[in-house]
Amino acid sequence: MFGYNQEKAKQVAKAYVKHKAKSVLVKFLMSKPGLIIAGILLLILLILGSIQAFIEAGEISNRLDDEHNQKLQKDVVDIARKKSGNLLDYYGTDENLALNAAWVMSYYKYLQFMNKADITEAKDFDEVAKELAKQGIKSAVNQILPQWYIYRKVKGELSDLAERMKPRFLYIKTERKTVTTKLLHYSMPRTYSYTVSKEVYNPETGKYETQTENKSQTVTVKWTEKVEITETQPIWLIVAADTIKQRYTFSYDINEYKRTYQNNVPQKTQKTKSQDLKFDFDPTKFIENKNCLHASDLGIKSTFELKTNFDKTDKDMKPSTSSKTLETSSETEEPAFSPEKGATNISHTDGEKKLEKEEVLQVIETVPELNGQNSIGKEYERLEEMIKEDNPGENIELAKSMIINTAMSFIKGTKDLNWVFSDINDYMNVGGYVNCSYIPAQFLPMFQEAEKLMGIPYWFLGAVSFRESSFNPSAKAENYDGVAIGLMQVQQKHWNSRVEAFKNAFPDVTITGDITNPRDQILIGTWTLYNSFKEMGIDPKTVDWQGDGWKEQVIPALAGYWMGVNGAKQWDAPRNFAKTRSEYAPPLIDQAQLYKSVSEMLTNPNVAKPIAGEIYITSPFGMRYHPISHEWKMHTGIDIATTYGQPVFAVQNAVVKFAGWMNGYGKTIILQSGEYEFYYAHLAEINVQVGQVVKKGDEIGSADSTGYSSGNHLHFEIRINGTPVDPLTVLGNLQ
Known part of the structure; x- marks a missing residue:
């Protein structure tokens, strides 16, 4: 009865050690240094966790399932548009002034973050109970709030925000x-x-x-x-x-x-x-x-x-x-x-x-x-007024940064946390936008040099840089592995070793080794990506860069680039790279396709650009929420930013099929070349006549905002046998 029990002795010993450790830890945490350290750790975890939840554009409420979330996002766009009223034809201002759906979403995320958006108030349960009683359910005390109810309530809160935010x-x-x-x-x-x-x-x-x-x-x-x-x-x-x-x-x-x-x-x-x-x-x-x-x-x-x-x-x-x-x-x-x-x-x-x-x-x-x-007043004054009204004593600059960057993330469809770790004005670049149609001219030769050295096309490298830093050489992002730096977001801790490896691989190429140097950032970032290809079993030279095969072939390398090769092999490869396919790759591949199409257009000797200079695409081909009609519509061309009276040119030898006023399109020219029709809409002036033969590069008119338009731009459209196609996928291959 009182004999020695070894197993029980072990359990008692473990319990004693655990108790003593717990006592020491509690004693330390109750001390002043312990309270300070615990408070700091708790604050860091709270901020990082809250920001992650805050920035996730797809997660409207943790209490809603994916189906209701998707429906809610579509609905809030409709709500915000309706609250915006009718945008008329005007000149000189950005149509995004009226597109406030992203503001509504981001401000709601801010309220959630500050615990100001409460969907579980006690009074709500009575209402739910009554609704459930109507359906024959006697008790709702132990029931989870039903999805339909939360969806309805959150939608109501978003509608209220849209009402407060509506532009005039x-x-x-x-x-x-x-x-x-x-x-x-x-x-x-x-x-x-x-x-x-x-x-x-x-x-x-x-x-x-x-x-x-x-x-x-x-x-x-x-x-x-x-x-x-x-x-x-x-x-x-x-x-x-x-x-x-x-x-x-x-x-x-x-x-x-x-x-x-x-x-x-x-x-x-x-x-x-x-x-x-x-x-x-x-x-x-x-x-x-x-x-x-x-x-x-x-x-x-x-x-x-x-x-x-x-x-x-x-x-x-x-x-x-x-x-x-x-x-x-x-x-x-x-x-x-x-x-x-x-x-x-x-x-x-x-x-x-x-x-x-x-x-x-x-x-x-x-x-x-x-x-x-x-x-009249200062920028974002109305936003500040709302913040003060909802949360007196708030740090206005921090709140504005959170809301503005979440709105930008929503518009771009990304989950970008770089802004948290860098100066907001630097990160957003001049005016808060980067020309997504072109790789910046100052970096283009550097990407082209990297392509010659390592065989990865400059347009793909540009898309990686746009995805990682929005072409910001000063971008810094803290992560679990330290800090990622610059245009290609190379990990700082690996920088020196990768510089040495690059110098050994390319002894004839001179680099400074300076992590703040944009050229070095691009070359070392490309070297990192090149090795990701190799370590994931892919030779960049065998990738189908000319066709569309690259879109699938690059997935493993992208997984290795953003997760680290070991992480990608351990966590993502067994699931067929599901995380990379769903989160990291889609916007990067879309951006790469845009750069590739623009590159093919610029290098195709059989076509001329529709306007001189850089082509800044303000609205791509495909489904979009129309800035005036407030309806989801197929955008049958691309919108190119112009100034009033900027000349437009024939992209190919063609015959003028139509020259005049078209409902919605305003002053319009249609050129016919075999099965292809080229539409130039919202023009100021038409310099050609029906039946006239034009040559590639001929000036045929000038840009304006006539017809159903919200500002100066050229709507450029291509139809093949009457069917609209994406101009960027066609211009590079026209014969």
Whole structure:
């Protein structure tokens, strides 16, 4: 009974040690140093855990399943759009001012993070119980809140946020006028009829008798008419805006562009400022009256027609046209009518008038153009007001950074935490956006050098850099393995060893070894990626970079690059790289495809670019939420940012199939080349005529914002046998 029990002795010993360790730990934690250390650790864990939950754009609420989350994200876009009202056709401002769905989502995540979005208040359970009782369930005390209820409540909270965040815009109705002077060359058949009398000897009577004969002669009459054609296009101009980002008023010049022509080819354009666009009211009153949603609420009398984005109005306003004849030349006849001698009863009849030639002499356009965007208050003032209202005493700068960066992550569809560890202004780059259509010019030669050395295309390397750092050489991101640095986010702890390995592999290539040097960042980052390919059993030279095979073949290497090769082999490879496929690779591959397509277009000798200079794609091909109609629609082309009057060019030798006004598209040119049709929409000027043959690179018109548009841009579209296709996938391969 009292014998030695070895197993029990072990258990007692373990329990004693555990108790003593626990006592020592508790004693230490209760001491001042222990409390400080525990507090710091707890704070770090809380911040990192909360930020991770906060930044995950797909996770609206931990209490909702994936199906309800996806539905909620779609719904909140619709809610935010409806709250934004009707965005009218305007000039000079960013259409994203009105696209506040991302702001609503990010602000809600902020409220969750601060425990301000409470979906489990006690009073809610009573409501749920009543609903469940209706369904025959007696008790809801031990039940989990049903998905439908949480979804409905969260959607209501998001709707309330959208109401508080809704942007307000004030517009005036004015016009753009185009006066075109043309010389019209006409022709017309003219038939002369006359009678000729002759004295003819009649042998039967032995006398001369008078005989008459009716004759006719047809000539071509030619003349010219100088005409003046005036086209007046009604437009809406934004004069005040109250958004989460900024409160603005806008001012405009009325500028005149006079363009002369020779042989229908524009020769010289002279710009003159005719006057300021003067308002007979103060737009700041709209900003100050924060509850004003309709122009009628302002109580302003103006000669302008005023509208807000919450007023009903016609968006697609067609132009009116009038013409007058300035002078008419004298008529000429070919050949000249020459009746026979003695002709009498001369008369003529004219045939149908025919336009032989249309010659443009001059075009004068009078255009209102933005000359000032005047801030009322400071940037993100409304956002600050909301934060203070919901969370008095909050660290405003930190809260703004969290909300702004989460909004950017939502727009881009990424889960980017780099901003947490670097200065917000540096990370967001100039203006908060990076041109996603082009690799920055200062880095392009460096990526091309890396391609020559290691065989990985520069466009793919550029996409890796865009995914990792948004082309920010100063980007720093802390992670479990230390700190990732620069354009390619190479781990700092591995930098020196990889520099030495690179120098051994490429002894003829000189590098500084400086981790802050952009060229070194790209070369060492590419070397890291190259070795990831190799260690995952892939030779970059065997990858199908020319076709589409690369999109699948790069997955293992990407897993090794972002997880580390050992981590990828241990955790992701056994699951067919599911994590890489779902989280890291998709936006990178999409970006690489964009760079590849642009590269193929630029290097294809058979096509010319639709505009000169860099092509900044503001809206790609595919499904999108239309910035004006507020509906999910297929975007059948690409939108390229332009300035007013920027020339557009024929991408291939073609025939002009259409040149004129199209509903929604505004002034439009359609070029036909075999099975291909090339659409150029929202133009300011059309310099070609139907049936005209154009050559690759010919200037065919100029860009504007006519039709159903929200700002200056070129909508460029390609159709094959009538079916729209992505222009970027076609231009690089056109023959």
